[in-house]
Amino acid sequence: MTLSIxxxxxxxxxxxxxxxxxxxxxxxxxxxxxxxxxxxxxxQTLRAVxxxxxxxxxxxxENSIEGSVTMTLDTLWQLDSLQIQLALIMPIAxxxxxxAQSLEEVKTVYSHPQALAQCQGWLERLLPNVQLIPTxxxxxxxxxxxxxxxxxxxxxxxxxxxxxxxxxxxxxNDYPENCTRFWVVSQSHIPEARPSCSGRSSHTSxxxxxxxxxxxxxxxxxxxxxxxxxxxxxxxxxxxxxSLGEYLFFLDxxxxxxxxxxxSALAEISPCTEILKIFGTYNVLPISALNxxxxx
Amino acid sequence: MTLSIxxxxxxxxxxxxxxxxxxxxxxxxxxxxxxxxxxxxxxQTLRAVxxxxxxxxxxxxENSIEGSVTMTLDTLWQLDSLQIQLALIMPIAxxxxxxAQSLEEVKTVYSHPQALAQCQGWLERLLPNVQLIPTxxxxxxxxxxxxxxxxxxxxxxxxxxxxxxxxxxxxxNDYPENCTRFWVVSQSHIPEARPSCSGRSSHTSxxxxxxxxxxxxxxxxxxxxxxxxxxxxxxxxxxxxxSLGEYLFFLDxxxxxxxxxxxSALAEISPCTEILKIFGTYNVLPISALNxxxxx
Numbered sequence: 376m377t378l379s380i381x382x383x384x385x386x387x388x389x390x391x392x393x394x395x396x397x398x399x400x401x402x403x404x405x406x407x408x409x410x411x412x413x414x415x416x417x418x419q420t421l422r423a424v425x426x427x428x429x430x431x432x433x434x435x436x437e438n439s440i441e442g443s444v445t446m447t448l449d450t451l452w453q454l455d456s457l458q459i460q461l462a463l464i465m466p467i468a469x470x471x472x473x474x475a476q477s478l479e480e481v482k483t484v485y486s487h488p489q490a491l492a493q494c495q496g497w498l499e500r501l502l503p504n505v506q507l508i509p510t511x512x513x514x515x516x517x518x519x520x521x522x523x524x525x526x527x528x529x530x531x532x533x534x535x536x537x538x539x540x541x542x543x544x545x546x547x548n549d550y551p552e553n554c555t556r557f558w559v560v561s562q563s564h565i566p567e568a569r570p571s572c573s574g575r576s577s578h579t580s581x582x583x584x585x586x587x588x589x590x591x592x593x594x595x596x597x598x599x600x601x602x603x604x605x606x607x608x609x610x611x612x613x614x615x616x617x618s619l620g621e622y623l624f625f626l627d628x629x630x631x632x633x634x635x636x637x638x639s640a641l642a643e644i645s646p647c648t649e650i651l652k653i654f655g656t657y658n659v660l661p662i663s664a665l666n667x668x669x670x671x
Numbered sequence: 672m673t674l675s676i677x678x679x680x681x682x683x684x685x686x687x688x689x690x691x692x693x694x695x696x697x698x699x700x701x702x703x704x705x706x707x708x709x710x711x712x713x714x715q716t717l718r719a720v721x722x723x724x725x726x727x728x729x730x731x732x733e734n735s736i737e738g739s740v741t742m743t744l745d746t747l748w749q750l751d752s753l754q755i756q757l758a759l760i761m762p763i764a765x766x767x768x769x770x771a772q773s774l775e776e777v778k779t780v781y782s783h784p785q786a787l788a789q790c791q792g793w794l795e796r797l798l799p800n801v802q803l804i805p806t807x808x809x810x811x812x813x814x815x816x817x818x819x820x821x822x823x824x825x826x827x828x829x830x831x832x833x834x835x836x837x838x839x840x841x842x843x844n845d846y847p848e849n850c851t852r853f854w855v856v857s858q859s860h861i862p863e864a865r866p867s868c869s870g871r872s873s874h875t876s877x878x879x880x881x882x883x884x885x886x887x888x889x890x891x892x893x894x895x896x897x898x899x900x901x902x903x904x905x906x907x908x909x910x911x912x913x914s915l916g917e918y919l920f921f922l923d924x925x926x927x928x929x930x931x932x933x934x935s936a937l938a939e940i941s942p943c944t945e946i947l948k949i950f951g952t953y954n955v956l957p958i959s960a961l962n963x964x965x966x967x
Contacts, residue, residue, distance in 0.1 A: 591893070
């Protein structure tokens with residue numbers, strides 16, 4: 376059996392890089408053959424798993440500078456079949472790729488809006504007069520380069536190597552701690568898809584809607600979790616898309632949803648919500664830990 | 672004295688439309704002369720007021736479908752001088768603008784990523800095979816039209832009229848209730864900048880950071896507000912940009928910060944936070960209410 380792993384393409388995106396590192400670990404640790412399947416958007420990547428066209432997907436959830444990848448959260452809420460198996464944290468280092476000989480020659484910089492935002496300070500200091508143009512992915516930005524020597528793109532070092540393009544400047548992100556968290560999701564529980572840490576999972580992700588305009592509608596669930604000492608590692612509100620002022624709340628908590636104490640907390644939260652969805656209970660690993668595990 | 676109002680340009684953006692409706696109300700109700708000053712980004716729009724180059728700014732905060740405009744929240748947190756004077760809610764109706772004779776001829780659609788996302792379902796149904804290309808503003812998308820008859824742009828009806836371009840389809844947003852909330856901000860309190868409702872303000876916006884990794888760090892402030900019956904109309908987390916998992920929380924609450932009960936709640940919240948910033952206490956109006964007020 377060949378296992379297919381969906382990701383945001385084309386090859387050279389940070390999502391493909393994360394998917395590839397995960398695939399390498401998976402094949403080496405389980406012997407299962409796997410292939411990468413690029414999709415043109417995050418929504419289509421997740422829907423491929425929902426429809427059974429791919430077994431797993433690796434999707435970005437959050438960047439340390441730019442915050443949530445809202446497309447991932449919104450799509451996960453819409454699809455009922457997906458479960459998070461694992462979270463991976465990958466450092467992000469942006470490079471400026473161009474056929475120009477020097478920064479002075481660059482007039483236009485193309486990249487994904489998140490990458491442009493993550494290099495905003497560097498661009499204002501070193502390229503204050505260039506035009507910044509958004510693209511659908513960091514890889515798509517590279518398409519602009521060969522036609523025009525005054526054009527540059529922000530992408531990864533790996534993308535520069537993959538497409539054999541020259542790097543004009545490295546490590547151009549404003550914050551050195553820049554990293555992105557990815558989720559590995561699948562329809563059903565796949566034991567081999569999870570690195571064997573301890574038996575316990577470290578995190579649980581869930582989302583809920585609350586009855587509108589009730590004071591404390593959010594305070595009550597948070598209070599229940601605080602009461603049993605569960606730390607929230609993230610909270611995010613997203614519009615319900617019905618009317619302005621109605622929200623869904625996405626929570627990541629540091630707890631294993633299979634533990635009795637956590638289960639009773641979730642049972643206590645449930646009546647305060649309209650709809651409550653548990654997206655999975657899983658471990659969070661730096662992506663480098665996968666490679667260490669397989670090279671040894 | 673001529674009062675300058677900064678907004679995201681160029682002319683034809685939804686932000687310019689909101690700024691213009693506000694300007695018309697302001698000049699008619701106070702007699703003060705005012706001009707619009709377009710800026711290329713939301714960050715530069717807000718910084719213009721911070722530096723005293725403009726007296727007021729009208730900036731988008733949140734769309735009912737796509738959620739927060741994170742650039743507005745992040746910039747407001749960075750600048751210490753700005754106060755919210757008023758919130759305005761404007762309905763958003765997208766149109767497809769093109770020189771093509773029919774939808775079949777359209778091969779490429781340009782627009783701001785938020786507008787593309789708000790018409791995603793319509794595009795998938797009626798233009799399943801077109802290429803979607805992001806631009807920096809809905810107006811910038813119009814620049815692509817005249818060179819190529821297979822190109823379309825998503826923008827407002829007003830932009831089509833302003834640039835004398837044909838509308839191929841109207842009301843193409845997926846959700847009819849689509850609207851955007853704008854904030855009017857200034858450095859100091861400008862009494863004339865606020866429509867005289869009752870003396871009481873309906874909303875207060877604030878943001879705070881919390882000590883990292885303490886269970887209940889967010890639950891405590893929310894509990895204080897719930898206890899005195901204050902409804903939160905919005906909560907949003909944004910990364911501190913220091914490291915993954917550290918957040919700022921942006922809250923909009925339905926309360927007037929000058930009321931003694933609210934002041935004591937804020938005093939109780941303050942010690943649970945690292946940094947607490949109050950962005951202002953103000954009223955929220957449908958933008959049509961401004962026009963009614965001045966036409967009568």
